[in-house]
Amino acid sequence: MDFNQIVDRHNTGSVKWDFIARHFGEGAETLLPMWVSDFDFPCPPAVQTALHQRIEHGVFGYSERHQRYFDALIGWFASRHQLTVKQEWVCSVEGVVPGLSLLVQQLTQPGESVVVQGPYYGSFAKIVTLNDRRLVENPLSETADAGYRMDLAHLESLFRRECPPLMILCNPHNPTGRCWSAEELERLLTLCEKYNVRVLSDEIWADLLLPGERFTSVLHLGERWHSRVIAATSASKTFGLSSLRISNFLIPDPKLRASFTRRLDAHGLDVFNALSVQAATAAWQEGGSWLDALLDYLADNRRWFETRAAACLPWARIIPAQGTYLLWIDCRKLGLDDEQLKGAMADIAGIAPSMGNSFGPTGSGFIRLNLGCPRTYLEKALEGLRRL
Numbered sequence: 001m002d003f004n005q006i007v008d009r010h011n012t013g014s015v016k017w018d019f020i021a022r023h024f025g026e027g028a029e030t031l032l033p034m035w036v037s038d039f040d041f042p043c044p045p046a047v048q049t050a051l052h053q054r055i056e057h058g059v060f061g062y063s064e065r066h067q068r069y070f071d072a073l074i075g076w077f078a079s080r081h082q083l084t085v086k087q088e089w090v091c092s093v094e095g096v097v098p099g100l101s102l103l104v105q106q107l108t109q110p111g112e113s114v115v116v117q118g119p120y121y122g123s124f125a126k127i128v129t130l131n132d133r134r135l136v137e138n139p140l141s142e143t144a145d146a147g148y149r150m151d152l153a154h155l156e157s158l159f160r161r162e163c164p165p166l167m168i169l170c171n172p173h174n175p176t177g178r179c180w181s182a183e184e185l186e187r188l189l190t191l192c193e194k195y196n197v198r199v200l201s202d203e204i205w206a207d208l209l210l211p212g213e214r215f216t217s218v219l220h221l222g223e224r225w226h227s228r229v230i231a232a233t234s235a236s237k238t239f240g241l242s243s244l245r246i247s248n249f250l251i252p253d254p255k256l257r258a259s260f261t262r263r264l265d266a267h268g269l270d271v272f273n274a275l276s277v278q279a280a281t282a283a284w285q286e287g288g289s290w291l292d293a294l295l296d297y298l299a300d301n302r303r304w305f306e307t308r309a310a311a312c313l314p315w316a317r318i319i320p321a322q323g324t325y326l327l328w329i330d331c332r333k334l335g336l337d338d339e340q341l342k343g344a345m346a347d348i349a350g351i352a353p354s355m356g357n358s359f360g361p362t363g364s365g366f367i368r369l370n371l372g373c374p375r376t377y378l379e380k381a382l383e384g385l386r387r388l
């Protein structure tokens, strides 16, 4: 596995590389894309082989998830996260975001509030507001010593005021890279129980941990919480399969699951893409050591960038992370507003990061860099950022 190898992604329909001008304007094609959270590495060789085999078969009639798919998923969660997943919990949907959107429709009424913790992944805002629900932000608190924390006192005041039926949790958290601890999650769920709030936990980043870190799913916390929680998962971020579109919602509560399955059926979402199923199965069955090598590379990338940034970007405050391949940087020392910051990134640094204000008001003055790339790209990004 040579993660230093450059693979040209131009002209592949890549959102990150081919559609950069849509977000950064005319002429942005020359910028180095550090936005969109997919990585620039080929997926594991075992997945490529499995896809080739399936393509060579040549028949692509209607498909279901075969038993091997479920066995591979259950085996992955057991060995990687010591989490017991029951097959009947698994509801597969084209992607995490579409599944979250369907659950927002199922679990809330138009006009009701859905709580997220800011800075929040932009698509959370989209699926809440475009479904005519109210997005209510509970900002995470942040200090240099303690890092990002949930502000449970403020959350309780929001629960009292807004009576939201639902909260969307992100764990590990995009963009900050925080992995919430069992204790933090227990305290959150206790509050949610008191105010009868359901928790939709987006755990798409669960496998992407830094050395020595552990991921705690809401499902690790035991049956006591099963009627309150849903975990959204996918092999897509872990193995670079985002365009293949399959995700899994783990729903232990039978009633909740039955109404979700009914909703999927109502939309005709009960047939699956044979290539997505094949790829995910192979990834879980055979991708473990590939992922270990990737995690080492990503950790080196992060260490490399943080060390250089500390030495030569005096304005940058890097937020320590426990997971994801995202780097969340406080740029407020530059004294620029968000438009000026975007302009400086493009015109001076020559890079296209995710702008912090796309993660809501608490992201203002920050940028998010994607470290899931060959080291050469990071060298180029650093060189650009030094010019600021």
Ligand SMILES: Cc1ncc(COP(=O)(O)O)c(C=O)c1O
Pocket (backbone or CB within 6 Å): 037, 094, 095, 096, 097, 098, 121, 170, 174, 202, 204, 234, 236, 242, 246, 247
């Ligand atoms: C927290 C989070 N959820 C979901 C997604 C996307 O999920 P999908 O492509 O399965 O819709 C992303 C992608 O960046 C993400 O960061």
